[in-house]
Amino acid sequence: MALAGTAAVCVVLFVAFMIRDGLSSIKQHNEERREALDMIETYRIAEAEHAASAMPDVEVPDEALDLDVYLQRLADQTNVDIPGFSSQRPETEGAFRRISTSIELDGVSIYDLVEFLERVETEEELVVIWEMDISQNFRDNEMLDVEMTVSTFERAPPDDGGEDEE
16 A cells, blocks of 8 residues: 555655646746747838938929930940830929839830840839839840830929919
């Protein structure tokens, strides 16, 4: 009987130590997760602060850049031919006006297109590619046909209260 009592006490103590060990393991795991969550939160805060400080201070001019001249200059620097420009009607929203022009590039290589697009969007801060449609050239499968609208911005003129003259 004493042996059975000793065995019962040993089993109870073993189970108690196993439970304690399991709880300690869970506690350690939870602490590691809390630390990881704290690190993620710290990273998010730092990333948000960096993003806010990295925003460029862009001054929108009173008069927009001449897109036709700008795009032709970039085309001359790359191996891209722009046969013509189609200026769009300016769109005013709030204090700014978007000036756009559409161009078509026929039979341009992917490499020349990438170089042209990179220059369009990096050489001037206020120039963006607003829309773009790329298709395979039907005459040469290795070349592309591209239609795009490029935009820039200017300050909208103050409203004089009168009606537009047409």
